[in-house]
Amino acid sequence: MTFRLHPVLLAGIAALAAATAARADYPERPIEVIVPFDPGGGADTSMRTFGKYAEKLAGQPVVVVNKPGGGGTIGWAEFVRATPDGYVLTLETPPFNVIPVLTKPSATGYKLDQFQHICIFAAVPDVLLVREDSPHKTLQDLLDHAKANPEKVKAANTGTLGADFMTTLLIEDKAGVKFTQVPFTGGSQALQGTLAGTTDMMVAGAIFAVAQKGKMRTLAIAAAERDPTIPDVPTFQELGIDIVSERYRALAAPPGTAPEVMSYWTDVCAKVSENADYQKEMHEGGAPPVFHDSARSAELIGAMTKEMQALVEKFNLAK
Numbered sequence: 119m120t121f122r123l124h125p126v127l128l129a130g131i132a133a134l135a136a137a138t139a140a141r142a143d144y145p146e147r148p149i150e151v152i153v154p155f156d157p158g159g160g161a162d163t164s165m166r167t168f169g170k171y172a173e174k175l176a177g178q179p180v181v182v183v184n185k186p187g188g189g190g191t192i193g194w195a196e197f198v199r200a201t202p203d204g205y206v207l208t209l210e211t212p213p214f215n216v217i218p219v220l221t222k223p224s225a226t227g228y229k230l231d232q233f234q235h236i237c238i239f240a241a242v243p244d245v246l247l248v249r250e251d252s253p254h255k256t257l258q259d260l261l262d263h264a265k266a267n268p269e270k271v272k273a274a275n276t277g278t279l280g281a282d283f284m285t286t287l288l289i290e291d292k293a294g295v296k297f298t299q300v301p302f303t304g305g306s307q308a309l310q311g312t313l314a315g316t317t318d319m320m321v322a323g324a325i326f327a328v329a330q331k332g333k334m335r336t337l338a339i340a341a342a343e344r345d346p347t348i349p350d351v352p353t354f355q356e357l358g359i360d361i362v363s364e365r366y367r368a369l370a371a372p373p374g375t376a377p378e379v380m381s382y383w384t385d386v387c388a389k390v391s392e393n394a395d396y397q398k399e400m401h402e403g404g405a406p407p408v409f410h411d412s413a414r415s416a417e418l419i420g421a422m423t424k425e426m427q428a429l430v431e432k433f434n435l436a437k
Contacts, residue, residue: 144204144382148179151369152200152208154193156186160323164240164367164405165209171390189280190214195227202374207383210235210368212419213281213426220423220430221279222437230423233370235415236380237387240367240405242323243341244285245351247334249313257337257357260319264295273297274308274320279435282308282321285340285363287429289321292359309334323365325404327351340364347401366422367405368415384412 151169153162162184169180185193193208194215200206210233218226246257254260264271275283278301290296300317302308305326312320313333320326327336327348336351340363344353354361369387371380390396391409400407410418430436 144379145176145178147205148181149173149176149204150181150183150206152185152193152197152206153182154185154187154190154197154208157182157184160242160325160404161209161211161214161367163403164400167396167399167403167405168239168367168369168390171393171396172386175386175389189218189277191218191226191228197370198228198232198372200372202372202376204371204375204379204382206372207236208233208370208372210366210370210419212366212368212422213284214365216419216423216426217279217281217284220427221435232373234373234375234380235412235419236369236371236383237412238366238368238408238410238415238418239387239391240400241364241408242325242367242405243339243345244282244321244363244365245324245327245339245348246289246319246321246337247312247326247330248319248337249315250333250335252318252335254318254337255335257352257354257359260337261293261295264293264297268296269298271295271297271319272317273299274311274317275299275301276305276308277301277303281365284426284429285321285361287433288361288363288425289354289359291429291432292354292361323404324348324406328404345406366415366419368419380412387411 151165153165155161166182169182173180185196197208216230219230248254248260254263273286275286283299286297286299302311305322308320311317324339324345336348338354338357339345339351340354340361342362344351369383388409391407397407
């Protein structure tokens with residue numbers, strides 16, 4: 119007896135076989151990673167460091183393509199429209215890609231569920247800093263002063279609705295104090311404003327605690343554990359303030375990317391994270407390396423999103 123397969127079924131089998139073969143050979147050409155910020159910044163540098171080690175495993179160049187503008191929204195809006203074939207990925211930096219969606223949902227050009235999280239490969243905790251000659255020697259000193267003098271303590275930030283702005287709000291909310299936030303145009307400008315006495319404190323990534331030691335005093339770090347590069351700095355949780363606030367460096371694929379491609383890059387992330395040279399280079403660049411797989415990354419970013427959403431609603435930040 120002779121069996122004949124329907125032409126549509128034959129076509130489907132052929133397409134599946136071709137796709138399977140293609141994925142078995144993946145990657146066959148360079149992989150572009152959209153970094154939606156200018157070259158030379160912390161996020162860009164950490165992605166380039168990760169890419170340098172990842173391409174040795176992939177056997178293909180990992181090419182960083184900078185698409186700055188709109189606080190990252192321009193590059194991410196382009197990323198979600200990319201063909202989901204595994205050859206265009208992005209550097210995802212929660213909360214920077216999260217906050218615009220929560221506060222200006224009609225203006226971002228993307229949705230959070232369009233990011234397929236591959237892995238988180240670095241986590242940069244926030245720290246609270248004051249000048250070295252500040253009368254506030256401890257976090258409790260600062261909070262006691264702020265409670266006694268509502269809105270008198272001036273807190274520098276790098277722009278309203280930025281990551282440091284939101285972390286400062288979180289400190290206010292958890293500690294029951296009220297600062298006056300003063301926006302600057304960038305991290306170095308916020309630092310200079312605090313050093314000059316224009317502002318009394320600032321929240322920034324932990325690299326500032328190392329780079330500005332002797333000029334700035336770090337009162338607390340918003341991590342679950344103390345940072346080995348600044349071991350004398352207590353965590354907020356140690357001091358009775360339940361705050362963990364980290365800026366993730368994550369790799370993401372556009373919507374519709376095949377599970378095989380996702381698994382491939384998650385495996386690459388895991389192997390890169392075990393490399394001692396990579397770990398050293400990331401620490402030196404101020405981006406402590408971690409490894410969270412796709413599922414754990416989704417969980418952590420989801421929890422961060424809920425926390426940011428609660429702040430947006432409580433302080434009426436949506437536009």
